[in-house]
Amino acid sequence: MTTLYVEIAEELRRSILNGEYPVGARLPSESDLADRWSASRGTVRQAVAVLTAEGIIGSRQGARRIVLRRERRHSFAELHSFAQWARTMGYRSASRFLHRERRRATPEEARRLALPEGAAVLDVLRLRCLDDEPVMVERTAYAEWVAPSVESLPVDCASIMDSMAEDAGIIAHYGEHLIDAVPAGSDDARLLRVRRGSPLLRQRHLTSNQDGRPIEWTEDRYRAGSVTFNVSNSVGTAPLVRDPGSLLM
Amino acid sequence: MTTLYVEIAEELRRSILNGEYPVGARLPSESDLADRWSASRGTVRQAVAVLTAEGIIGSRQGARRIVLRRERRHSFAELHSFAQWARTMGYRSASRFLHRERRRATPEEARRLALPEGAAVLDVLRLRCLDDEPVMVERTAYAEWVAPSVESLPVDCASIMDSMAEDAGIIAHYGEHLIDAVPAGSDDARLLRVRRGSPLLRQRHLTSNQDGRPIEWTEDRYRAGSVTFNVSNSVGTAPLVRDPGSLLM
DNA sequence: AAGGGCGGCTTGTTCAGACAAGTTCCGACC
DNA sequence: GGTCGGAACTTGTCTGAACAAGCCGCCCTT
Numbered sequence: 383m384t385t386l387y388v389e390i391a392e393e394l395r396r397s398i399l400n401g402e403y404p405v406g407a408r409l410p411s412e413s414d415l416a417d418r419w420s421a422s423r424g425t426v427r428q429a430v431a432v433l434t435a436e437g438i439i440g441s442r443q444g445a446r447r448i449v450l451r452r453e454r455r456h457s458f459a460e461l462h463s464f465a466q467w468a469r470t471m472g473y474r475s476a477s478r479f480l481h482r483e484r485r486r487a488t489p490e491e492a493r494r495l496a497l498p499e500g501a502a503v504l505d506v507l508r509l510r511c512l513d514d515e516p517v518m519v520e521r522t523a524y525a526e527w528v529a530p531s532v533e534s535l536p537v538d539c540a541s542i543m544d545s546m547a548e549d550a551g552i553i554a555h556y557g558e559h560l561i562d563a564v565p566a567g568s569d570d571a572r573l574l575r576v577r578r579g580s581p582l583l584r585q586r587h588l589t590s591n592q593d594g595r596p597i598e599w600t601e602d603r604y605r606a607g608s609v610t611f612n613v614s615n616s617v618g619t620a621p622l623v624r625d626p627g628s629l630l631m
Numbered sequence: 632m633t634t635l636y637v638e639i640a641e642e643l644r645r646s647i648l649n650g651e652y653p654v655g656a657r658l659p660s661e662s663d664l665a666d667r668w669s670a671s672r673g674t675v676r677q678a679v680a681v682l683t684a685e686g687i688i689g690s691r692q693g694a695r696r697i698v699l700r701r702e703r704r705h706s707f708a709e710l711h712s713f714a715q716w717a718r719t720m721g722y723r724s725a726s727r728f729l730h731r732e733r734r735r736a737t738p739e740e741a742r743r744l745a746l747p748e749g750a751a752v753l754d755v756l757r758l759r760c761l762d763d764e765p766v767m768v769e770r771t772a773y774a775e776w777v778a779p780s781v782e783s784l785p786v787d788c789a790s791i792m793d794s795m796a797e798d799a800g801i802i803a804h805y806g807e808h809l810i811d812a813v814p815a816g817s818d819d820a821r822l823l824r825v826r827r828g829s830p831l832l833r834q835r836h837l838t839s840n841q842d843g844r845p846i847e848w849t850e851d852r853y854r855a856g857s858v859t860f861n862v863s864n865s866v867g868t869a870p871l872v873r874d875p876g877s878l879l880m
Numbered sequence: 881a882a883g884g885g886c887g888g889c890t891t892g893t894t895c896a897g898a899c900a901a902g903t904t905c906c907g908a909c910c
Numbered sequence: 911g912g913t914c915g916g917a918a919c920t921t922g923t924c925t926g927a928a929c930a931a932g933c934c935g936c937c938c939t940t
Contacts, residue, residue, distance in 0.1 A: 385892085385893065385894090386893080386894075387893075387894085405843070406843055411919080411920055411921085412920075412921070413920085421894080421895085422894065422895045422896065423895095423896085423897095424893095424894070424895070424896090425893080425894060425895080427921090427922090428893085428894090437805075437807065440804065440805050440841075440843060441921070441922095442804075442841055442902080442903080442921075443900095443901060443902050443903080443920080443921045443922050444901070444902030444903035444904085444919085444920055444921060444922090445841075445902075445903050445904080445920070445921075446903090446904095446919090446920065446921085447920095447921085448842065448843050449843075450805055450839070450843050451807075496654075555689065555691075556686070556689050556699055558686060558700070560859050560860070561810060561832075561859065561860040562832050562855065562856070562858065562859040562860070563812040563830040563831060563832035563833075563853075563855045564830060564855060565829060565830050565855070579828070579829065579830075580814060580828065580830070581812040581813055581814050581828075581829070581830030581831065581855075582812060582830065583810075583811050583812035583832075584812075590699070592689070592691050592694075593697065594654070594655060594689055594697050594698075594699045604812075606811065606812045606813060606814070606830075607811070609811065610809050610810060610811040611809070611810040611811070611860075612807070612808065612809055612810070634922085634923065634924090635923075635924075636923075636924085660889075660890055660891085661890075661891070662889095662890085670924080670925090671924060671925045671926065672925095672926085672927095673923095673924070673925070673926085674923080674924060674925080676891090676892090677923085677924090690891070690892095691890095691891075691932080691933080692890080692891045692892055692931060692932050692933080693889085693890060693891060693892090693931070693932030693933035693934085694890070694891075694932080694933050694934080695889090695890065695891085695933095696890095696891085
């Protein structure tokens with residue numbers, strides 16, 4: 383049993399998906415929805431705020447909400463875990479450790495992971511495949527406090543994040559992502575089977591646990607054409623809302 | 632005079648920025664903050680939700696909120712207008728129309744802009760510079776209903792979006808962005824002064840007005856190293872999504 | 881000294897009501 | 911027929927209250 387506003391959001395999402403509210407249509411007013419679920423207007427506002435944050439519906443003061451899009455967006459976990467994302471998209475994903483050893487953190491890594499200069503990190507290099515095609519090279523520096531959990535994993539472990547959560551209770555909670563384009567180095571080129579200097583989509587990200595303590599600093603390099611990042615937004619700035627005594631996210 | 636929750640959010644952001652709440656520190660509880668501003672708890676929750684969405688603070692049920700980061704990152708929500716973004720970042724930006732003519736929409740453009748096959752669009756090619764350095768090539772297909780506003784602009788117009796808002800009341804309200812990496816074509820290479828085939832960061836985006844009516848479908852190509860996109864998220868919010876390359880593109 | 885449990889604190893969810901601000905639409909007027 | 915104004919509707923902001931759920935530290939036990 384989930385919470386009420388999540389349930390309302392899910393049912394609305396379903397209604398949009400199955401065409402009851404096509405793209406461009408206006409949703410019922412908040413009070414209509416509140417009546418339908420015997421909920422207060424505030425709870426309904428939490429529900430529609432979820433869909434707004436997902437980019438599915440848009441809203442303006444005074445006018446009824448409209449449907450912008452049908453497809454649903456995916457969750458935080460899928461952004462942090464390549465394996466989990468691949469699974470939900472219906473791909474077979476595989477990965478292998480090519481390299482795994484402790485070394486000193488570079489100045490950049492130390493800064494990102496909030497470590498003292500020269501602290502030890504666990505350096506990991508992995509190659510990721512979708513349906514047997516090499517798609518991404520992943521270079522990660524793990525903070526020392528999570529290193530043991532990573533070192534004990536088998537070389538073909540599919541999802542480090544999943545394993546860490548299960549074995550050590552280390553859970554990714556916050557993330558920051560930097561996205562740009564870089565030319566393939568000679569190692570990248572060999573592993574991804576592209577020419578040296580050809581374009582790669584680079585996603586660097588810092589993952590932290592629930593206390594804001596950094597877990598890892600990662601640089602992923604995707605072969606051009608294999609992956610696209612997708613963002614929806616609206617001017618309404620506040621993707622979040624609240625209402626009588628509560629707000630949501 | 633802005634609204635109360637925005638004011639609270641701004642003051643909290645300032646306090647974090649000036650070090651009153653350093654990274655890792657715990658914020659006061661909701662009721663403390665409510666007392667301080669003589670506001671209800673609900674209003675305070677709206678304020679902290681703003682900061683949460685910006686990735687500045689994190690929150691977990693039962694525990695006090697913590698500071699994750701000081702700076703406010705430049706988020707996609709603000710990346711509506713290149714000119715506007717450049718200005719807030721302190722750059723001198725310039726741009727020039729290299730090409731501007733009506734033609735038939737390609738099948739992709741027709742789909743994105745929700746137009747019938749073969750409808751007319753206004754095709755625009757612009758070169759964007761930051762501090763006199765060519766940084767981005769922009770290829771836009773404008774829907775016919777906004778074409779007149781664009782055609783009347785001077786060749787060195789800095790911000791089409793600003794002009795359209797002023798002159799015709801056409802306001803960008805919703806956006807969807809697709810981000811990946813592509814090799815520079817020969818035109819791109821000449822304009823951006825890079826070698827052909829060198830990596831470019833590509834941002835395609837669809838802009839719609841307040842009714843969800845498509846305004847433009849744009850393809851921006853940034854020279855590698857000139858721009859990095861940045862996204863923050865946490866377990867409750869995921870503004871960014873990853874899509875497989877070949878499907879649905 | 882190490883471990884466990886309980887209680888107080890804090891965030892999450894929900895309710896009902898009120899007013900402000902913006903949109904829509906129809907009807908009156910020119 | 912077109913335009914202007916206003917009424918009805920809808921979303922945005924805010925209050926105050928209550929309970930649930932999760933976290934943390936203190937204290938007591940072993």
